[in-house]
Amino acid sequence: MExxxxxxxxxxxxxxxxxxxARLGAExxxxxxxxxxxxxxxxxxxxxKKMMGAPENARAVFLTGSGTAAMDAAVNGLFTKxxxxxxxxxxxxxxxxxxxxxxxxxxxxxxxxxxxxxxTAAHLKSYEAxxxxxxxxxxxxxxxxxxYDMDLIGDFCRRNHLILVVDAxxxxxxxxxxxxxxxxxxxxxxxxxxxAVPPGVSMMVLSSRAVERVFDHQPACYYLSLKAALKNGExxxxxFTPAVGILIQINARLNQINAVGVEAERERIRCIAxxxxxRIQNYPLRMFSQAPSNAVTSLTxxxxxxxxxxxxxxxxxxxxxxxxxxxxxxxxxxxxVGHLGNLTIADNDALFAALDDLxxxxxxxx
Amino acid sequence: MExxxxxxxxxxxxxxxxxxxARLGAExxxxxxxxxxxxxxxxxxxxxKKMMGAPENARAVFLTGSGTAAMDAAVNGLFTKxxxxxxxxxxxxxxxxxxxxxxxxxxxxxxxxxxxxxxTAAHLKSYEAxxxxxxxxxxxxxxxxxxYDMDLIGDFCRRNHLILVVDAxxxxxxxxxxxxxxxxxxxxxxxxxxxAVPPGVSMMVLSSRAVERVFDHQPACYYLSLKAALKNGExxxxxFTPAVGILIQINARLNQINAVGVEAERERIRCIAxxxxxRIQNYPLRMFSQAPSNAVTSLTxxxxxxxxxxxxxxxxxxxxxxxxxxxxxxxxxxxxVGHLGNLTIADNDALFAALDDLxxxxxxxx
Numbered sequence: 001m002e003x004x005x006x007x008x009x010x011x012x013x014x015x016x017x018x019x020x021x022a023r024l025g026a027e028x029x030x031x032x033x034x035x036x037x038x039x040x041x042x043x044x045x046x047x048x049k050k051m052m053g054a055p056e057n058a059r060a061v062f063l064t065g066s067g068t069a070a071m072d073a074a075v076n077g078l079f080t081k082x083x084x085x086x087x088x089x090x091x092x093x094x095x096x097x098x099x100x101x102x103x104x105x106x107x108x109x110x111x112x113x114x115x116x117x118x119x120t121a122a123h124l125k126s127y128e129a130x131x132x133x134x135x136x137x138x139x140x141x142x143x144x145x146x147x148y149d150m151d152l153i154g155d156f157c158r159r160n161h162l163i164l165v166v167d168a169x170x171x172x173x174x175x176x177x178x179x180x181x182x183x184x185x186x187x188x189x190x191x192x193x194x195x196a197v198p199p200g201v202s203m204m205v206l207s208s209r210a211v212e213r214v215f216d217h218q219p220a221c222y223y224l225s226l227k228a229a230l231k232n233g234e235x236x237x238x239x240f241t242p243a244v245g246i247l248i249q250i251n252a253r254l255n256q257i258n259a260v261g262v263e264a265e266r267e268r269i270r271c272i273a274x275x276x277x278x279r280i281q282n283y284p285l286r287m288f289s290q291a292p293s294n295a296v297t298s299l300t301x302x303x304x305x306x307x308x309x310x311x312x313x314x315x316x317x318x319x320x321x322x323x324x325x326x327x328x329x330x331x332x333x334x335x336x337v338g339h340l341g342n343l344t345i346a347d348n349d350a351l352f353a354a355l356d357d358l359x360x361x362x363x364x365x366x
Numbered sequence: 367m368e369x370x371x372x373x374x375x376x377x378x379x380x381x382x383x384x385x386x387x388a389r390l391g392a393e394x395x396x397x398x399x400x401x402x403x404x405x406x407x408x409x410x411x412x413x414x415k416k417m418m419g420a421p422e423n424a425r426a427v428f429l430t431g432s433g434t435a436a437m438d439a440a441v442n443g444l445f446t447k448x449x450x451x452x453x454x455x456x457x458x459x460x461x462x463x464x465x466x467x468x469x470x471x472x473x474x475x476x477x478x479x480x481x482x483x484x485x486t487a488a489h490l491k492s493y494e495a496x497x498x499x500x501x502x503x504x505x506x507x508x509x510x511x512x513x514y515d516m517d518l519i520g521d522f523c524r525r526n527h528l529i530l531v532v533d534a535x536x537x538x539x540x541x542x543x544x545x546x547x548x549x550x551x552x553x554x555x556x557x558x559x560x561x562a563v564p565p566g567v568s569m570m571v572l573s574s575r576a577v578e579r580v581f582d583h584q585p586a587c588y589y590l591s592l593k594a595a596l597k598n599g600e601x602x603x604x605x606f607t608p609a610v611g612i613l614i615q616i617n618a619r620l621n622q623i624n625a626v627g628v629e630a631e632r633e634r635i636r637c638i639a640x641x642x643x644x645r646i647q648n649y650p651l652r653m654f655s656q657a658p659s660n661a662v663t664s665l666t667x668x669x670x671x672x673x674x675x676x677x678x679x680x681x682x683x684x685x686x687x688x689x690x691x692x693x694x695x696x697x698x699x700x701x702x703v704g705h706l707g708n709l710t711i712a713d714n715d716a717l718f719a720a721l722d723d724l725x726x727x728x729x730x731x732x
Contacts, residue, residue, distance in 0.1 A: 001405060001406045001617055001621070002404060002407050003396060003402050003403060004395065004396065005393050005394040005395075005396045006459070007396065009394065009396070009397060010427050011397040013607060014395040014396070014397065014398070014610055014611075016394065017394065017395065018388075022392050022393075022394070024387050024392075025391035025392045025393075025611065026388050026390075026391045026392035027388070027391075027567065028372065028375065028382065028383065028388070029370040029371075029380040029383065029558070029690045029708050030369060030370065030371045030373065030375075030380070030688075031373070031375060031377040031380065031690070032380070033691065033693075036369050036370060037369060039367060040367045040369050043367050063429050064430070064432050064435070064565070064566055065430050065431050065435070065589060066430050066589070066606035066607045066608065067587045067606070068588075068589055068605075068606040069430070069431070072587070072588045072589040073589075076587075076588075077511070088707055089616070099588065102590045103367065103585075103588040104588070117677060117682070121667075162726055164623075190397070190607070192607060198395045198609065198610065198611040198612075199395065199430070199607050199608065199609055199610055200566040200567075200608075200609030200612060201566075201573045212485070219469075220586065220587070221438070221469075221586070221587035221590065222434075222438050222442075222465065222466045222469040222587075222589075223431060223432070223434055223435045223438040223439075223444075223587070223589075223590060224587065224589060224590075238436075239434075240432035240433070240555070241379060241432045241433060241434075241435040241558060241565050242432065242565065242566075243565055243566030243609065243612070244380055244564065244565055244567070245380075245564040245566070246564075246566060246609070248369060251367060255367070256563065292544070316400070321555070322396075322397045324397070325399065327399075342645060358703070
């Protein structure tokens, strides 16, 4: 079946792939149990650690799977029924951390936030010295566009001696992140967000403390074993046949970003986001999150008569533009405009031209 | 890092991708929470079921992960500590089924076979009426090249009312397989074998009995939940962001095979394998398995002085040809020549020209 692929893609992932990285996707996929491929993987590990500001003796692993595979592997690889976790639950990805912990019978408390609400010191206060061993947070709650105050969280975890797991799947490269300064033990990301490579691989950097914990535990899931991943990774290999093609694209992209520097790539994304946010103020669409990540802007129509999902549909069908719809309770209320991937100000121009037309047609007003 | 990709690829996967399918790998990866992508996935489900000879009311699911992800999902999704499994263990993939069952505390007995040895009625005899609930087998034990007698296994399972899980990761499209006639409940395969698409997706067809069992059980792994996969699959979706690009290539390839028919594709692979096996008889290399799959020919040097791994290395470094080395105990003793993917008789010619040269150089004789 043919499927349309030429939309301007403002989704939150998979995002638009840079042309030279996309071209690699058509090349032969080589046999991987070779020293050449091991060298490539060891280089990727080293580059990823550098870009995340990893502490000394940190390790990185690459899993063949969705971002959720990395969330699952981190939770079931580091924690057991004897732990007690604190989870920031401000949207569907925070909720996913809760579901994963529940699936493995790991006790947890959830800090429930309203959709779009930031986390504050007041929220954390009652959890001080609460007997927790780990803290799980989606640095950027991608479902609502909220970027959490990571300094606040880092301080809380240091003070309470908690293992800190940071899902930076959509925040990596979009927002400032230094694993060592933050005191994070695991930071996760995925191939299809700011790395702008096809989806299929998720990855993480682990502090030496996290690595030790992994080797002290029996993982609850065989396939997602971080122990096996770390062990095979010592020689640049994976326990099972990985998504070799995507790993080669990840390596090329890490080298590409390394050549300009992480700061330059982050600044590029920030500029696209800032351009969009400055211009969107003139439209009857309100920013849903007051603490947004540079990865995405979540928007809600000012008029309650206007359906956010309808805007997504009209942009897709009539303007060849993909924005990101929300699911569940937020489906009619919120849509998101992503700023990751190989987007330019000219793409923003095209989106605003479409929004101007929607205005003229009375679709943005109730 | 640049990595060499232009070898003639006789590995067992990733294999050589047909040119038109490879080209799709460079195209934009579309946003997937759309009705277009759902339609594509529902078409893939229907084509895969047809090609496996699925019984009525069967379902198919696609997982983002290695083939091992599908093995793991099948075991932990269908069985619990109250089951008792019988596992054919004739090589490293049989051993993997044992490890997976062990990881989830599912009781099992392993039928231990020597490397390269076929399974016979005599092996099964002592397990009749043994209180088993499930039977796990790698139809083709890819590590040694043995194709098991599936009629024998199907009859045993029917007689003993066992849930039959068939890992056909490398046998699918290479060897005759009809799920309904066999009475199999789950048949697994992967993207990078005969489907000849990049690695990163594994898939399976489930009988209605297997689907019922999945919904009756709580899966042991959150990410690999077949329950979530089946539920989301009803509308052509996946619970988490899948490897969208690879799924589009799988759909194109399923359509390509469907256009010529499964039998024609199987015959094409059989011809490549038969051509190779006829010609290899004149070389000092013995077939390691007397019951080979058409997917691969495993070979062992007649002279015990010759290292199989050395042959792999010389072919790779000096002739630009990749064959598949073995690991562990068999590393020095066995190498494999795959027949899957977009290979031709001309590729066999190139391999034999190289083997002729190795003969001349005295590398194949001890």
